[in-house]
Amino acid sequence: MRAALERRRHLLDFAVRSLARRPAKNLGLTAIYALIVFVVGSVMLYGAAIRREATAILASGPEIAAQAMTMGRHEMSRDADVAALKGLRGVRRIEPRLWGYLWDSAGAANYTLMVPPASDGAHAVAKGEAIVGEGVARARKLAPGKMLFLVSPAGKFLKTRVKAVLSSESALVSSDLVLVEESDFRAFFDLPPGVWTDVAITVTNPREVGTVAEKAALKLPGHRFVTRSDMARTAEALFSWREGLTLALVAGAILAFALLAFDKASGLSAEEKREIGILKAIGWETRDVIAAKLFEGGLISGLAFLVGVVAAWIHVFFFSAGLFEPVLKGWATLYPRFPLAPTLDALELATLGMLTVLPYMAAILVPVWRTASADPDAVMR
Amino acid sequence: MIFHPPILALVTTSAIAALVLAGSAVFALRLLAGWDPTSGSERQIGLERVTHLVSTVVAFVLVMEAASLVLFAFNADRMAPLFVGAMCAVGTLNASDWGFPALWAKIVVFFAAFAWLAVDRVDGRTRDYALIRVKYLGLLILAPLVFAEGALELAYFLDLKADTITSCCGKLFGEDKPDLGGDLASLDPFVAMGLLAGALVAAVGLGLAAARGRGLAVLHGLASVAVFGLALAAIVAAIAPYVYEQPHHHCPFCILKREYFHVGFALYLPLFLATGAGIASGILALVGGRLEPEVAASARRGLARTAVAGHLVFAAVAAALVLHSGLTLVP
Amino acid sequence: MITLEGVTKIFNQGRHNEVAAVRGVDLTIEDGRVTVLRGPSGSGKTTLLTIVGCLARPTTGRVRIDGEMVSGLPERFLTEVRRRTFGFVFQKFNLIRGLSALDNVVLPALPLGRTHRPLIERAQALLDHFGLADRAGLVVEHLSGGEAQRVAIARAMINDPAVIIADEPTASLDGERVAQFLAIAEDLKRSGKTVLITSHDPRITEAGLVDRLVTMADGRIVEAAP
Numbered sequence: 001m002r003a004a005l006e007r008r009r010h011l012l013d014f015a016v017r018s019l020a021r022r023p024a025k026n027l028g029l030t031a032i033y034a035l036i037v038f039v040v041g042s043v044m045l046y047g048a049a050i051r052r053e054a055t056a057i058l059a060s061g062p063e064i065a066a067q068a069m070t071m072g073r074h075e076m077s078r079d080a081d082v083a084a085l086k087g088l089r090g091v092r093r094i095e096p097r098l099w100g101y102l103w104d105s106a107g108a109a110n111y112t113l114m115v116p117p118a119s120d121g122a123h124a125v126a127k128g129e130a131i132v133g134e135g136v137a138r139a140r141k142l143a144p145g146k147m148l149f150l151v152s153p154a155g156k157f158l159k160t161r162v163k164a165v166l167s168s169e170s171a172l173v174s175s176d177l178v179l180v181e182e183s184d185f186r187a188f189f190d191l192p193p194g195v196w197t198d199v200a201i202t203v204t205n206p207r208e209v210g211t212v213a214e215k216a217a218l219k220l221p222g223h224r225f226v227t228r229s230d231m232a233r234t235a236e237a238l239f240s241w242r243e244g245l246t247l248a249l250v251a252g253a254i255l256a257f258a259l260l261a262f263d264k265a266s267g268l269s270a271e272e273k274r275e276i277g278i279l280k281a282i283g284w285e286t287r288d289v290i291a292a293k294l295f296e297g298g299l300i301s302g303l304a305f306l307v308g309v310v311a312a313w314i315h316v317f318f319f320s321a322g323l324f325e326p327v328l329k330g331w332a333t334l335y336p337r338f339p340l341a342p343t344l345d346a347l348e349l350a351t352l353g354m355l356t357v358l359p360y361m362a363a364i365l366v367p368v369w370r371t372a373s374a375d376p377d378a379v380m381r
Numbered sequence: 382m383i384f385h386p387p388i389l390a391l392v393t394t395s396a397i398a399a400l401v402l403a404g405s406a407v408f409a410l411r412l413l414a415g416w417d418p419t420s421g422s423e424r425q426i427g428l429e430r431v432t433h434l435v436s437t438v439v440a441f442v443l444v445m446e447a448a449s450l451v452l453f454a455f456n457a458d459r460m461a462p463l464f465v466g467a468m469c470a471v472g473t474l475n476a477s478d479w480g481f482p483a484l485w486a487k488i489v490v491f492f493a494a495f496a497w498l499a500v501d502r503v504d505g506r507t508r509d510y511a512l513i514r515v516k517y518l519g520l521l522i523l524a525p526l527v528f529a530e531g532a533l534e535l536a537y538f539l540d541l542k543a544d545t546i547t548s549c550c551g552k553l554f555g556e557d558k559p560d561l562g563g564d565l566a567s568l569d570p571f572v573a574m575g576l577l578a579g580a581l582v583a584a585v586g587l588g589l590a591a592a593r594g595r596g597l598a599v600l601h602g603l604a605s606v607a608v609f610g611l612a613l614a615a616i617v618a619a620i621a622p623y624v625y626e627q628p629h630h631h632c633p634f635c636i637l638k639r640e641y642f643h644v645g646f647a648l649y650l651p652l653f654l655a656t657g658a659g660i661a662s663g664i665l666a667l668v669g670g671r672l673e674p675e676v677a678a679s680a681r682r683g684l685a686r687t688a689v690a691g692h693l694v695f696a697a698v699a700a701a702l703v704l705h706s707g708l709t710l711v712p
Numbered sequence: 713m714i715t716l717e718g719v720t721k722i723f724n725q726g727r728h729n730e731v732a733a734v735r736g737v738d739l740t741i742e743d744g745r746v747t748v749l750r751g752p753s754g755s756g757k758t759t760l761l762t763i764v765g766c767l768a769r770p771t772t773g774r775v776r777i778d779g780e781m782v783s784g785l786p787e788r789f790l791t792e793v794r795r796r797t798f799g800f801v802f803q804k805f806n807l808i809r810g811l812s813a814l815d816n817v818v819l820p821a822l823p824l825g826r827t828h829r830p831l832i833e834r835a836q837a838l839l840d841h842f843g844l845a846d847r848a849g850l851v852v853e854h855l856s857g858g859e860a861q862r863v864a865i866a867r868a869m870i871n872d873p874a875v876i877i878a879d880e881p882t883a884s885l886d887g888e889r890v891a892q893f894l895a896i897a898e899d900l901k902r903s904g905k906t907v908l909i910t911s912h913d914p915r916i917t918e919a920g921l922v923d924r925l926v927t928m929a930d931g932r933i934v935e936a937a938p
Contacts, residue, residue, distance in 0.1 A: 003824070003826075005825070006825035006826065006827060007822070007823055007824070007825035009828075010823070010825070010828075011822065014822060017811070017815075021810040021811075044386055047386070055462075229462070229465070230465075232462060233462060233463050233464075233465070236463055237463055240386070240463075241384050241385075243384075243386055244385050244386055244388070244389060247384070247386055247389055248384060271809070275808055277806075278807075278808060279808075279819065281767060281800060281802070282800060282806075282819055282820040282867065282868075283791060283794060283795040283820040283823070283871070284791075284819075284820075284822075285787060285788055285791045285823065286430070286433045286787060287433060287436075287437075287788075288822075288823040290433065290437055346455075347387060347452070347455050347456065348386075350387075350390075350451075350452055350455075351386050351387045351389075351390040351456075354390035354391075354393065354394055354448065354449075354452065355386075355389065355393060358393070358394060358397065358445065359393070359397070362441070365401075365434070365437060365438060365441060366434065369433060369434040369437060372433070373430045373433065373434075375768065376762075376768070377759075377762035377767040377768040379802060379806055418786070419784045421721075421769040421770045421771045421773075421783065422725060422771060423723075423724075423725050423771075424725075426769060429786070429787060433787075505786075505788060507786075508785060508786065508789050509784075509786075
């Protein structure tokens with residue numbers, strides 16, 4: 001047992017020395033390896049961080065949103081609908097909501113206009129006031145105190161004074177938001193009183209969401225009920241999908257890298273071949289040489305992985321993944337700018353390892369074996 | 382669904398394993414056709430050389446499969462929010478008909494690779510390649526298993542759709558269900574734990590005696606398999622509820638979660654190791670007729686010791702979890 | 713005692729460039745003696761050397777060491793026998809560049825898993841014995857030809873083998889260093905080691921310490937004296 005451990009120790013030591021003796025050759029490969037880890041790691045860390053942000057933000061919204069539907073398209077809800085839901089058991093609060101989309105040619109972007117719900121005191125606006133998201137503020141160069149002018153498709157005009165700009169912490173979902181007072185909203189979109197865009201339902205016990213949604217659907221058969229977990233799932237799936245697609249595209253790079261590793265491991269210099277021949281001649285078995293060479297590969301992998309992961313982490317959390325933002329965030333005009341909470345996850349690391357280290361080790365197996373199988377008498381011929 | 386990063390990693394791993402084993406299987410046919418260790422011909426020397434590659438490659442596959450099994454379970458748990466009704470790995474696995482079969486296939490491949498490697502190690506210690514034919518015939522069985530596992534896994538991931546409504550562990554392991562999950566969950570915890578304890582005693586006893594004879598080693602292998610099955614049953618029926626301190630929560634995957642301090646790993650790792658070693662010991666006893674007695678006994682001893690250690694650690698962890706729990710299932 | 717029975721070695725079997733380097737050789741190497749293999753290049757003496765030293769397997773025929781048949785052994789056991797029994801000194805010394813003399817000497821023992829300190833002490837003792845105590849830490853590129861050869865011999869002795877094999881040991885050495893080598897060979901013989909040398913250098917073949925001279929030509933043994 002001890003001999004087996006000592007043997008491994010000696011072979012590992014030899015591997016370290018071997019790498020140290022040829023710094024130039026190994027440094028090049030390690031740099032490319034680290035780059036691959038960096039690219040894949042950045043994509044994964046960024047995707048995971050965004051998904052976490054989205055989940056965290058959604059967690060503070062209502063559990064169910066009820067929307068009226070006619071012939072599969074969205075319809076306005078009425079006061080009567082809201083009243084019908086009031087008697088439901090397990091419901092903490094029923095809140096009709098007013099919101100809609102507006103295309104703004106001045107900023108060349110779509111905004112979401114919304115009346116802040118009565119329960120949201122922090123974002124209350126008075127008539128003639130507006131609170132805007134940071135994307136809107138950027139597009140129209142707004143700051144608290146400045147005037148915001150909007151024109152509806154029907155030609156209605158709305159003039160508001162910006163009261164505040166929403167913080168970038170919620171930017172993922174609020175970037176394009178414009179919060180206005182209810183009468184301003186109704187006048188702008190020409191809406192009579194008693195109609196609402198949808199109804200937000202807050203449920204007392206989160207486990208009862210499904211049951212409440214079912215009961216509500218019985219009361220309002222013409223409505224559809226979107227639960228928070230539906231939204232979370234969609235967001236999660238969307239970000240995952242985008243992340244995965246990017247990775248699939250990067251797969252080409254990983255494959256190229258594996259081929260490079262194979263080639264490097266196969267193309268030993270005459271000096272290296274001589275060395276292995278000597279080792280075989282003086283008493284090393286094929287499996288000893290394989291072990292030493294795989295240790296070398298493992299050390300290179302370890303170094304490249306460490307460097308790549310650290311660089312990816314810094315890239316994502318300190319530079320907001322500047323290289324990949326467009327693909328991962330989506331193709332809206334108003335990219336939100338917001339800091340991501342730095343986190344590291346065992347599952348992500350393991351996945352990253354399997355996408356980078358595994359192909360490398362697999363690629364060098366055959367070349368390592370081939371060189372280790374050199375005839376021991378080759379040095380004498 | 383297929384573009385979720387851990388899924389890409391898992392599919393890549395299975396693809397590499399399948400590729401590598403396909404090559405090995407082709408070589409196995411060549412070896413079985415022309416192996417002659419007494420010959421000094423270049424052909425024979427060439428065959429011997431390639432056997433080193435195959436050994437290295439299957440060891441690599443074993444490590445990959447072990448990592449892949451853990452990642453698969455972890456990922457299933459992490460993906461649960463994507464499926465309506467899923468709250469842990471069980472829901473994710475249930476979201477497709479291929480889910481559980483893929484998991485079982487992965488477990489089988491792990492044990493098969495483990496056993497192959499054990500036989501390979503012992504063969505390397507013989508002076509006359511005593512087990513080489515058996516080994517490469519075994520490879521012709523291992524390769525299709527790996528392909529099947531990759532295929533099931535791929536089918537599962539291709540079949541997964543986010544809007545599937547699935548049932549979670551509460552429904553799958555609900556005591557009133559008429560299927561296997563329900564049967565396990567409704568098993569009397571006292572009976573489950575008693576059976577497990579009995580099987581563990583038998584396995585440990587046979588493990589300590591396994592070095593003495595091939596028959597005992599085979600029995601030890603069978604006992605290890607029995608312990609594996611009974612352990613899973615006991616985890617569902619009794620140990621999991623103790624961990625959750627909830628008599629109706631029987632899920633065998635939720636114990637891997639962070640909120641339970643990942644104790645599931647402390648249970649499953651020694652169990653898998655012990656089962657692998659026990660199965661390997663039994664298989665070695667079955668096929669090792671041509672081995673020299675000392676080599677055979679030494680190999681059996683090593684494997685049996687590993688199995689015994691694993692079983693004892695598992696028993697200790699399980700006992701600790703039950704005793705430490707605030708729940709009382711058994712009067 | 714090493715016995716070869718009907719040993720043949722064919723390269724590129726079955727191909728157009730097939731060549732039989734060794735044909736039907738029967739040979740016995742006796743313990744504690746100095747045996748020299750002589751012959752022109754292409755005579756097969758180096759190939760025969762590799763077969764005797766278990767570096768290569770014969771295509772047909774048998775090799776026995778102290779009665780034990782070794783030619784059919786798996787690589788692992790063959791290597792084990794080789795490590796145990798033989799120490800090689802190559803014509804070009806074949807030391808690994810970039811490693812020190814000491815590191816080179818311990819190389820054959822590393823896969824055996826021997827503990828670090830006793831191994832280093834033994835290597836150091838061997839280098840001392842050959843007068844290289846102060847050169848132990850130098851990388852081998854900085855050693856002279858004679859020093860390099862002595863490091864190679866020390867390396868060959870690290871596992872305390874019974875047989876030392878030297879391939880053309882004096883090929884690139886001057887008179888003084890040849891004498892040095894012969895002195896070492898004499899020393900080895902006195903300590904009970906078996907020595908096998910290939911050479912066509914008359915300073916070796918006609919040296920007094922040679923117990924047996926075997927002449928090869930065209931893959932066969934043409935003369936063995938005594």
